Amino acid sequence: MVLVLGVSVGSSGARAVLTHSDQPHLPPIDRCHIPRPPGAPLIDPVLTAVRRMHTAARERDEYITGTAVTCRDHRQVELVGEALGTGRVTLVDEPLAQLRYLRFTEQLPVSGSVLLFDLGSSGLTMTQVDCRTDSVIAAAHCPGLGGDAYDELLCEWLDRAGVFTDEAAAGRYREALSSARVVTAADPATAERAVITRCDLTDLCAEPVAEAAGLIRRMCEHSEFPAETVALLGGCARNPGLRTRLAELLDLPLVCDREPEYVSARGALLFAAQRPAAGTRTAHIRAGGQVVPLSPPVVGRRRVYAAAAVTIGLGATVAGLLTAQNGTAQPTRSTYVPTDVLDAPPGP
Secondary structure (H helix, E strand, O other): OEEEEEEEEEOOEEEEEEEEOOOOOOOOOEEEEEEOOOOOOOHHHHHHHHHHHHHHHHHOOOEEEEEEEEEOOHHHHHHHHHHHOOOOOEEEEHHHHHHHHHHHOOOOOOOOEEEEEEEOOOOEEEEEEEOOOOEEEEEEEEOOOOHHHHHHHHHHHHHHOOOOOOHHHHHHHHHHOOOOOEEEEEOOOOOOEEEEEHHHHHHHOHHHHHHHHHHHHHHHHHOOOOOOEEEEEOHHHHOHHHHHHHHHHOOOOEEEOOOHHHHHHHHHHHHHHHOOOOOOEEEOOEEOOOOOOOOOOOOOOOHHHOOOOOEEOOHHHHHOOOEEOOOOOOOOOOOOOOEEEOOOOOOO
């Protein structure tokens, strides 16, 4: 059987999905999430994830014919390309992978524009894309709104309750509340305990969620073609309270995959399955629209928002990977996007 591998790269680690080339949307043969330890190089979890999936393929006596890795900026392209360049890998702009998978699973409209609302650990990335031409209409990034910030807020809440823990443990409690309504946090030193409910987490994150909704509204107000759908992505999108609150604040339909944290990796699978890679390649999303200027959100007194700022141009998804193309953009139903071929760097 023919296997393909899709990998997504993030500041918190890497996710990999292994499946048959004709079944990218079905439950995978294997997958893994490799967290990135504090201070570790970005490429380490990527290499670990790739090796683990190749081991899984060998154990099945099968062969991986295509590998695609999503990247957010030019720096990631260089790191991943250098580390995996001796093999055959397709490097994919992350919003493009997300868009392609959501379209493949028929979660997006054929026309109009969609706002990719990617709430990851390091911050909120918003990319508005024309569904027909795959052109970027607007983009923004806010590092103060994300899973790490929520974990810090939860740490402060637990501190006030007498339970002292680190942000890694707070992150596990937050993730547990995606499926459970109540979790119990324990202080490892004193065994003091505190009960956290899903409602507690929703109330705690009410301010940052409102800020995020405000950014969406401002982006739509500045855009000539306002978004008609919002796609929730990233691990934080699993939070039912966040989805409910955003739905209340926005007069827009929300789309959320069953596994929003794996949308990027599954989108990469579609590129890996498209054809056997003939070298290191990069697949770019088309950048044809204006970038909407957004001022930083109004922040509260919480320390976690002191550093929050909106990065205009989205170096991760516009200035680095996105390749501007002149002329009229063409619909991309069968031929998805042009692919620039890069020479694979020499092996060690």
